[in-house]
Amino acid sequence: MSDPTASAAPVAGSTADTPSAAPALVYPEPLPADEVEAYHDLRRDAAWFEAQNHWSSIQGPKAMDALNGLVTNDVSQLAVGMGQHAVALTPKGKVVCDMYIARITDDRFMLTVLRHCAPAWLDLARKYINPRLAKVADESDQWGTWMLYGSHAALAVANLGGASHTAENLGDLMADALNAWPVWSHGMWNIGPVSVRLIRAPVVGSLPGFVIMADARDxxxxxxxxxxxxxxxxxRAVWNIARIEGGRPAFGVDMDENTIPQEANLDTLGAISFTKGCYTGQETVARVHFRGHVNRHLRGLQATVPIPQFARVFDANGKDVGDVRSTVISPRLGPVAMAMIxxxxxxxxxxxxxEGIEATVVELPFPE
Structure with missing residues (x-):
């Protein structure tokens, strides 16, 4: 729990804003022509992606309580068939990984994280969850995952076809049903002869879409x-542009083990509950929210020339005020980046x- 006697002073995000050894700068390159078309498809219709998700589960009579004590969002408020964005933290309130949590049954939860985050997440879960109360299982080999996103994503899913119908006779009706799903909800769906779990996850800003989770055998x-x-x-390059335009941070690029979740805007992205009970790292998060502030935030940068990753950012007086994290050349917006400012x-x-690149600071997500 947060300490009511804690100081109201601002809370810094890390022990040092400037890295000890500056990495070599990396300049983004424009998309090839066919990938530009895929980007435009994403905005005017739909496109699909191979996903790099790692799945794990927590199951048992105390699964809800155990998980609720480890993540920033309020798992106890999830009904079966619903999910949420959440963050796992160190005891000092620094990000271990962010994740999607789906409540499958009363005592079973599925969680997905980026693959390179999985070892740290599983280590944390196994350290703090008593196996007599709930079992943590690595299910990375049991599921295949795809993402289908875009303005007409629901129709695109419907047009994949179920076992006993064609897109021509039920596609529009099924698309209407999918469009009515609440954000972060999930449920079973037929694609051809197999059953998959669809998840309506808002992971690229305002673009709607679905994660498709299938048994590896299917x-x-x-x-x-x-x-x-x-x-x-x-x-993945197209996905990365859509992610950045939507203001979604990626662990290992825009945030790391030195990041407090509010610095990466994870509070405004709905990944933090400020009314739930105790969880690992809560004291820092609550102190920032109720009694102080962070000293830096992820912001957008927009320029007329490519913005190099890892570059330092300076204000009008020449003061070092941050560094560039993700950077791309958007077919719609031109050179854009996310920077910790x-x-x-x-x-x-x-x-x-x-060295002289002028950029305008933009509040994330980037404007439509």
Missing amino acids: ADVVRARLEASTRRRAS RREVSPGSVVRVH
Whole structure:
């Protein structure tokens, strides 16, 4: 729990804003022509992606209580068939990973994280969850995962076809039903002869879409349906642009083990409950929210020339105020990036990146 006697002073995000050894700068490159088309498909229709998800489960009579004590969101409020965005923290309130949590039954939860985050998450869960109360299982080999996103994502899912119908006779009706699903909800759905779990996850800003979670034994069937569909397969580079435009931070790039979740805007993204009970790392998060503030935030940068990753950011007076994290060249917005910027630099400010690149600070997500 947060300490009511804690100081109201601002809370810094890390022990040092400047890295001890500056990495070599990396400049983004524009998308090839076919990937530009996939990007536009994503905005005007739909496109699908191979996902790099790692799945695990927590199951047992005390699964809800155990998980609720480990993550920032309120798992106790989840009904079966619903999910949420949440964050796992160190005892000092620094990010271990963020995740999607789905309540499958009263005593079974499925969780997905980026694959490179999985070892740290599983270590944390196994350290703090008593196996007599709930079992933590690595299910990474049991599931295949795809993402289908875009303005017409629901129709694209419906057009994959179920076991006993065609897209022509029920596609629009099924798309209407999918569009009515609440955000973060999940449920079973047929794709061809197999049953999958669909998750309506808002992970690229305002673009709607679904995560498709299939039994690994059915993966070839689902992949074949996607490849035979009229929607284009998009690359991870396209996904990365959509993620950045939508203001979604990625662990290992935009946030790391030195990041407090509010610095990465995870509070405004709905991943933190400020009314639930105790959880690992809560004291720092609560102190920031109720009695102080962080000294830096993830912000957008927009420029007319490519913005190099790892570059330092300077304000109008030449003061070092941050560093560039994710950076891309958007077919719609041009060169854009996410940067960790000191809080006194407000959106609309013009900053200098590296050796003279002028960029405008933008509040995330980037405007439509």
